[in-house]
Amino acid sequence: MKIILTIAWRNIRQHKVKTLIIGLIMVIGIMVLVVGNSFMDSAAAGIEKSYIQNYTGHLMITGESKGYLTLFGFQDTTAMERAVPRIPEYAEIVEFANSLPYVEAINPQVSATAMISRGDNMIAATQLFGILPEQYQVMFPDNVELLEGDFWAPGEQGVLLNKTVVDLMEKQVGFTFRPGDKVLFTSVSTLTGMRIREVEITGIFQFRQSNIQLDMVSLMDISNVRALAGMVVGHAAPADLSADEQSLLGAIDEDSFFDSFDSLDSLFAPVEVEQDMSDDDYWYSLLGETESRDLSNLEDTGAWQYLLVRLTDEGYTRQAQIDFAKFFADNNTAAQTRDWMQAAGSMAQLSSGIKSIFNSVVFLIAIVAVIIIMNTLVISVTERMGEIGTMRAIGAQKGFVRRMVMWETLILSGLAGTIGILLGALVLFFLNRVGLEASNMFFEIIYGGPVLRPELSLSSVIMSFVVIVVVGVVSSIYPTSIVMKTSPLKAMESSR
Amino acid sequence: MGIVELHNVRKVYTLGKAEVHAVRGVTFSIEKGDFASIVGPSGSGKSTILNLIGCIDQPTDGVVSINGTVTQGLNDKALTRLRHETLGFIFQSFNLIPVLNVYENIEFPLLLGKDRPGKKEMREWIEFLVEAVGLADHMHHKSNELSGGQRQRVAIARALATKPQIVLADEPTANLDSKTGQSIIELMKKMNAELNTTFIFSTHDTTIMDIADHVIQLLDGLIVEDTKKSAKVGSLS
Numbered sequence: 001m002k003i004i005l006t007i008a009w010r011n012i013r014q015h016k017v018k019t020l021i022i023g024l025i026m027v028i029g030i031m032v033l034v035v036g037n038s039f040m041d042s043a044a045a046g047i048e049k050s051y052i053q054n055y056t057g058h059l060m061i062t063g064e065s066k067g068y069l070t071l072f073g074f075q076d077t078t079a080m081e082r083a084v085p086r087i088p089e090y091a092e093i094v095e096f097a098n099s100l101p102y103v104e105a106i107n108p109q110v111s112a113t114a115m116i117s118r119g120d121n122m123i124a125a126t127q128l129f130g131i132l133p134e135q136y137q138v139m140f141p142d143n144v145e146l147l148e149g150d151f152w153a154p155g156e157q158g159v160l161l162n163k164t165v166v167d168l169m170e171k172q173v174g175f176t177f178r179p180g181d182k183v184l185f186t187s188v189s190t191l192t193g194m195r196i197r198e199v200e201i202t203g204i205f206q207f208r209q210s211n212i213q214l215d216m217v218s219l220m221d222i223s224n225v226r227a228l229a230g231m232v233v234g235h236a237a238p239a240d241l242s243a244d245e246q247s248l249l250g251a252i253d254e255d256s257f258f259d260s261f262d263s264l265d266s267l268f269a270p271v272e273v274e275q276d277m278s279d280d281d282y283w284y285s286l287l288g289e290t291e292s293r294d295l296s297n298l299e300d301t302g303a304w305q306y307l308l309v310r311l312t313d314e315g316y317t318r319q320a321q322i323d324f325a326k327f328f329a330d331n332n333t334a335a336q337t338r339d340w341m342q343a344a345g346s347m348a349q350l351s352s353g354i355k356s357i358f359n360s361v362v363f364l365i366a367i368v369a370v371i372i373i374m375n376t377l378v379i380s381v382t383e384r385m386g387e388i389g390t391m392r393a394i395g396a397q398k399g400f401v402r403r404m405v406m407w408e409t410l411i412l413s414g415l416a417g418t419i420g421i422l423l424g425a426l427v428l429f430f431l432n433r434v435g436l437e438a439s440n441m442f443f444e445i446i447y448g449g450p451v452l453r454p455e456l457s458l459s460s461v462i463m464s465f466v467v468i469v470v471v472g473v474v475s476s477i478y479p480t481s482i483v484m485k486t487s488p489l490k491a492m493e494s495s496r
Numbered sequence: 497m498g499i500v501e502l503h504n505v506r507k508v509y510t511l512g513k514a515e516v517h518a519v520r521g522v523t524f525s526i527e528k529g530d531f532a533s534i535v536g537p538s539g540s541g542k543s544t545i546l547n548l549i550g551c552i553d554q555p556t557d558g559v560v561s562i563n564g565t566v567t568q569g570l571n572d573k574a575l576t577r578l579r580h581e582t583l584g585f586i587f588q589s590f591n592l593i594p595v596l597n598v599y600e601n602i603e604f605p606l607l608l609g610k611d612r613p614g615k616k617e618m619r620e621w622i623e624f625l626v627e628a629v630g631l632a633d634h635m636h637h638k639s640n641e642l643s644g645g646q647r648q649r650v651a652i653a654r655a656l657a658t659k660p661q662i663v664l665a666d667e668p669t670a671n672l673d674s675k676t677g678q679s680i681i682e683l684m685k686k687m688n689a690e691l692n693t694t695f696i697f698s699t700h701d702t703t704i705m706d707i708a709d710h711v712i713q714l715l716d717g718l719i720v721e722d723t724k725k726s727a728k729v730g731s732l733s
Contacts, residue, residue: 003600003607010595390591393552394654395580395608397573488552488579 004400008408011384012415018380022373023416026471029369030420030464033362035427037460040355043447045457047351050209050449051344054143057107057308058317060343061097061324063087064334070345071306072127072213073111083191083230084111084305089333091302096327097309102316107139108132108304110222112229114185116169123172126165126218128185130225139310142208144219149179149203157221158202159185164215166204179203185220185228192230199224209449213347231303308343366467370475373409377479381405388483389490401483406476413472417465424464425456497564498525499661499694500549505558507544507717518544520717521558526696526710528661531688533708534698540714542698543666549696550583550664551575563661580609584655586665586684586697590647592639592654598626599635602653609658625653628690629683645676649683656687663687665697669704681707 012019052058055071062069063085068076073084087093090108097106110130115122133151137144144160152158161169166177177183179201186196199220207214226232311320317339324337341348381388388401436452438444507519519541526532534542547553548560551567552575560567563582567575584605585591592601602622606612613621626632629649631642639647648668655663665684669677681704688695697708705711709725 003604006600007593007595014595386589386591387593390585390587390593391604392576393550393579393585394605395576395658397576397608400608488550489547 004404004407005411007404008411011408012412015380018376019412021376022412023419025369025372026413026416026468027420027423029362029365029471030417030468031424031427032365033464033467034421034424034456034460035431035454036358036362037355037463038424038428038457039431039452039454040351040358041457041460042454043452044351044355046447046449046452047344047348048340051348052310052314052340054140054207054209055214056340056343057105057139057310058314058340059309059311059320059324060338060340061087061093061307061309061335062305062338064336068342069338071109071111071129071308071343072217072345073113075345080190083189085334086231086303086305087307087335089331089335090304090307092331093307093327093333093335096324097307100320100323102312102320103309104312105139105310107135107308107310109136109306109308110225110229110231110304111306112187112225114187114228116165117184117186118169118173121173122186124165124169125216126162126185127213127216128159128218128220128225128228130220130222130229132222133219136219139308144205145208147204147206149201151219152200152202152221157199157224159183159199159221159224160203160205160219161201162215162218163204163206165218177201177204185224187228187230189230195228195230197224197227211347211444213345226303229305231305306343309337362467366471370471373471373475374478377405377409377476378482381479381483385486385490386493388486389488389493392486392490393488398484401486402480405480405483406473409472409476410469413468417468420468421461421464424460428454428456499528499530499563500526500696501559501561502545502548503559503561505545505548505555505560507541507548507553508556518717519548519555522714522717522719523558524712524719524722526694528694529688529692530694530696530710531685531708532694532696532710532712533705534696534712534714535700535702535705536714536720537700539716541717542700542714544717545714546664546666546696546698549662550585551579580605580658582661584658584660584663584693586648586651586655586663586668588667588670590639590644590651590671592647592650594639597636597638598631598642598650601639601650602626602657605654605657622653622657625656628687629653643676644672645680648672648676648680652680652683652687656691656693659691660693662694662696665695667698667700669699669701674703677701677704 060071065082065085067074067078067082069084073079074082094106094108097103108131112128112130114126114128116124116126134154137151146160147163149160151160161177170176181201182198183201184196184198186194188194205219207217309320311317321337321339324335327333328335341352391401391404392398432453432455436447436454438447438450438452444450502525503523505519505522506517509516509518522541522545534545536542544553548555548567549562551562551570554568562578565578565582567578570578579585593604596604599622602625603618606618606622612618623632623635626635629652631646631649631653634642634646639650642650651668652663655665663684668684669680672680684695684697685707687693699705711721711723712719713721713723
């Protein structure tokens, strides 16, 4: 073994041009990989920390549902077609969550999207988080920076508007909004119809760590958000009728609505009014009964869409998922847990998506690198046919020469990899000191904040070593096969 | 029974659609301790016969026996082991491993086998060989720091490192001036006498072949004369 390593090492030193070409490709490749992945990991860690600490907690409990359900509602093609499910057996789930020793805090929420209008003008849209201020501030103590006003008082109603939303509104109407002003919130859904609420602005705030998605989020009292989200006692999802039930209702078509009119004249026939128009009972009877309408506006108190859970340590996440799943199964509760990344929605996944794209590009570059390295190695071993033939002639088995070429590539890869990682670490150290400022919103999303200070991540170092070893081994397969086929006759031929 | 025996050996190479009959039925025997020379002009089949004896090529027909082992049918691993244990090689262009120094080049074959001598024994043996080929002062020189003659001396020491029964030398003096060539042949003769190792070398230099005690002359793939120093053993086989 020692002689293989000696020959491999000296060949690396002897063939300087080959070493330089392969070494440079590997050093640059690994440096880019280390810097890129550390950069992405730092950004992802920043986003994760930011979301868990400020918006999602470690876990999000929701009613059981398929599809891409986030804290902002469904973010898939079914978003307009269905409502976010309520959490069933909410009180029992809360009790269970509070009984778990690793659960630090919980926070219930409801989400709705609404247009804001003043007078007849729709002036902005906002994502509403319906919350209980005291519980919300315990769960996320540092995420809200109040610029004006305050949360609404317990038991009262109000909205904390996001500064970005306020700026948009002011730009639209040309005057300022202040705490005490009232605005209309309108939500429209194919399931719950149009719902309008007038709510007083109690304050203006901004999230300390935000992004383009969170900038559109305003905080509102739970009663109004429930109403805007259609979470009312009288609301029911469209009924699915059986075929028999449909037949009982009879066939309905457009003509059936007009069948009773013999002619248009009947519409204008004089109406005889016998009752006293000043009688209140008369007006009530004219308007019809209002019980159903009242019921459809009666808030479904205790209904929540999300229960966010913060754990004492991130390491308990898996344990918590298992415990909750068992609890749901044991109690036949149609609820489920989702991790912070799903809760956070598309913005948080953007960085992991970009990382995937980056690694795909790296993969393509790795293929090109393999081809270049392989080509250089082929030239190298072809030049050394006589030497390899001599070794075979004087008693070296095929395995010996195979290992020799393999080790040569591995030593070179290892050295280049180490240099690449060190250079990458140096670049990262420099970037960490300087800090990368996000020049626009896009980079702010990727960075997970306005400034990114990337750090060398262990996963990027491990990944780089794996890549370099794979590149080294793969690129030496073909040259090794040439070496393996080298006959000792080559020694004689090269000798003449 | 000879240490090397060839019986009716033929070797045909295919070059495109043409067949080249390099060896056309050769039979001879070389005894242990012989200092044998295979001579003949270019294309007479010297190198082919040396390759067949060296187990780096297989005959098309006939039997090649090395130290009692018939080489036909042996796989690459077995042939390599046979080469390592029984044969030593000296090449026309020395073929030293360029990244190794004199000592390491001689040591190299000793590190290939499974049954390696002890470190001390190995060092003493290599130092003896280095001394014997007159390169004690160049022990740690790389091959590119040596003259042609010195390189061939290293090659001789390397060929003898595993204490082989047979050393094959393919025109060992072809790339050397006549004086150096003479000294190399004398060195080989000396090692042959001292270690009783069989030396078989190809050459077309008539002055060198005179030193051999067994001369096999080839022409167009056939033996035209097989002479031992003491007696002629056959011709036109």
